[in-house]
Amino acid sequence: MSSKRTCPALDGRAVIRAHDAVISRAWGGDNLSPTIIDAPPSESEPGSSAGPVKDFKDSDDYFRQRHQIEKRERTLGFDYACADAAGKKEKRANELLQWLRRKDEENIYDKAPARVGHGGQKHRRRAGDHFLSNVDLIQQTDVFRVAQRMPKGAHLHIHFNACLAPSVLLDVAKGMDRMFISSNLPLDSHVNFDRCEIQFSLVSEENEKDLNVRSLFEAESFNKSEKPRCSILFKTFLEEFESNYMPAPDETREPSAMEWLVHKLVFSEDEAHGTLQSSYGAWEKFNGRTRMMKGLFNYERAYRTYTRLCLEDFLRDNIQYAEIRPNFMQTNQLFNDDATDTIDNVGIMKIIIEVYNEFKEENEKNNKGYFAGLKVIYCTPRSFVNEKVAFALEECIKFKKEWPEWIAGFDLVGEEADGKPLKQFIPEFLAFRKRCAEEGVEIPFLFHCGETLELGTETDGNLIDALLLGSKRIGHGFALARHPYVMEQMKSRGVCLELCPISNEVLGLTPRVEGHAMYSLLANNVHCTVSSDNGTLFRSTLSHDFYQVMIGKSDMTLHGWRQLIEWSFEHSCMSDEERKAAQKRWKDLWEEFLDWMIKEYDDKVQV
Secondary structure, three states, X not given: OOOOOOOOOOOHHHHHHHHHHHHHHHOOOOOOOOOHHHOOOOOOOOOOOOOOOOOOOOHHHHHHHHHHHHHHHHHOOOOHHHHHHOOHXXXXXXXXXXXXXXXXXXXXXOOOOOEXXXXXXXXXXXXXXXXXXXXXHHOOOHHHHHHHHOXXXXXXXXXXXOOOOOHHHHHHHOOOOOEEEEEOOOOOOHHHHHHOOEEEEEOOOHHHHHOOEOOOOOHHHHHOOOOOOEEEEHHHHHHHHHHHOOOOOOOOOOOOHHHHHHHHHOOOHHHHHOOOOOHHHHHHHHHHHHHHHHHHHOEHHHHHHHHHHHHHHHHHOOOOEEEEEOXXXXXXXXXXXXXXXXXXXXHHHHHHHHHHHHHXXXXXXXXXXXXXXXXXXXXXXXXXXXXXXXXXXHHHHHHXXXXXXXXXXXXXXXXXXXXXXXXXXXXXXXXXXXXXXXHOOOXXXXXXXXXXXXXXXXXXXXHHHHHHOOOOEEEEOHHHHHOHHHHHHHHHOOOEEEEOHHHHHHOOOOOOHHHOOHHHHHHOOOOEEEOXXXXXXXXXXXXHHHHHHHHOOXXXXXXXXXXXXXXXXXXXXXXXXXXXXXXXXXXXXXXXXXXXXXXXXHHHOOO
């Protein structure tokens, strides 16, 4: 005779009691107004569900109790503390922001022509739809204008080679005498213009012999060579493009060479959301574009120019502090401007520091805006073998000792599902922690992980390793809500997530921002910040990501934005002294921002 076994249930009432204690404290210690759900569950039969033990007096009693439950939920919200502490001015600014949301829907989205889909179905335009289809409309909205004006605090997740408009590096490249452009397909049909993968490389006269220098516009060039790519000088390409471009049948105008190259660098809506597209396919497109970016970025003039313009862009987008993620590799190749010599990782750090110091001096002299500082997260590819990762970890320690105020932490980068799992490098990571203790330096792990839809795989398991290794922050963390135990442990240890909503949408983790995991994570009071990841490829800035965070949740508020910003300072790698100074200055900027909002919109809005 078999016995029926039952699994012991978790004590859900204990969780509720803990929540009620928080709610009671938030209300000043007053007793909670009772509701029908406060009655204990039936104990007549083990495992039976809790049902109401009494009825409501009337409809008014029902809605009183319903309001009580809504109030309890709000009290547990991630933004409750900011909302509760908000002054009259901030509350008015939030009212204006909510009004602007409604007006943007009426004046921008509702008035835009509907899009025609499968079977001729018409789809009205709406906020929160695919970012890449909405970006032109977004930039017409008042909510986006407010997001641009808002002081955004600390930007903590920026891949340094892909955060400015793609035209920036292309403009530098066209002035380089030794810049070559190559293609893997002959540019002799509109299909190949669309499907080719373009790459750039700065090549010295001596090394030009290693290239297959032939016309990119003739199939014969590729047929005559055993090499997979043909190359020509970039200046020659620009001269020959117009007479050789092959437009697609539905193109209404032919692009210039630079317009076409910009198009090759950024995602289109069809690429991200096509019927057969998946996260794997989106990453394939992403990786091709990063290869295209590499040759545009890996020489001194481009690196210096880009660093300076990036700092200016932080000011323009009202960012007060940033932690950038350059790539460092044992065989790094940052060329000098005639490609006759290379600059090592030490040289790269020196360039960043030199350019920043020049920017800081000029900015303070000309009083262009407040910027608290810049730090570097040492990054190396997660696809590397253990020996190369070990080299990177050791060099990271050397850099921290040489530039203690500059190195923020260590990370592995690249497609998570295609790279090696964190657990493959455990011996190296443990040795690194031991070496840091011996050397008396603090270098937190800031791991990319949870950027996946995979369940139960080694990729999905990276979150466990990040927890065990004491990662200070998690890059993306999209999958964390599917790991309740790990999530609670990270919360208790103060681990923060670097949210990248637009990146996650374009790379196939969620079809639209409303479905993003961040809202579940925030509902569980996981600390989060907002970041732009690789804005170059997504046609986005940090202001766009903040816009998406607001528009994806109907009850998101200005107080929610503020909480995310305050967490960005709290979880940055600034020293305590640096953090306090930045927070103090940010509060002044926040008050100025609220004044601007009220001055700009108060007399136009009847709330």
